[in-house]
Amino acid sequence: TPSQHDLSQLEVYGNAIGLAFQIVDDILDVVGDTAELGKTAGKDALEDKPTYVSLLGLEKAKELAEEQYLVAAKAVEGLSEGLSGKERLIEIADFIIKRTH
Structure with missing residues (x-):
């Protein structure tokens, strides 16, 4: 069990x-393509929504x-050596930061 x-x-x-x-979601709303995003790009600005x-x-x-x-x-590096799943946590972080939609 985790400490x-x-x-x-x-x-x-x-x-x-x-x-x-x-x-990243806020960034994609500005620079993303509507077709790729699956939602209207620029919607936040049109709604005058505060974003990052x-x-x-x-x-x-x-x-x-x-x-x-x-x-x-x-934080992942700081986890105990024997704790499983550390690589998967980094993969999830990589996906989130590099996503295009």
Whole structure:
């Protein structure tokens, strides 16, 4: 079973990767293609919805997403050596940060 330290690291991972997912979603709304996204690109701007891109700008939003990815990766590195699934957590983080839709 995971130790208290591992649970804490998993919480850090979850928070960071959740934030990265939202930031990437906001970025894709600006730079993505409607057909590929499966939803109307630019919808957030049309609705005057505050997003990470509208608040920070595109480049800063990309930097923040990358920072959150690194926080998540570091949290996985901090997990106990014998804990299984660490590679899968990194794969999930990679997918979230590199997704195109």
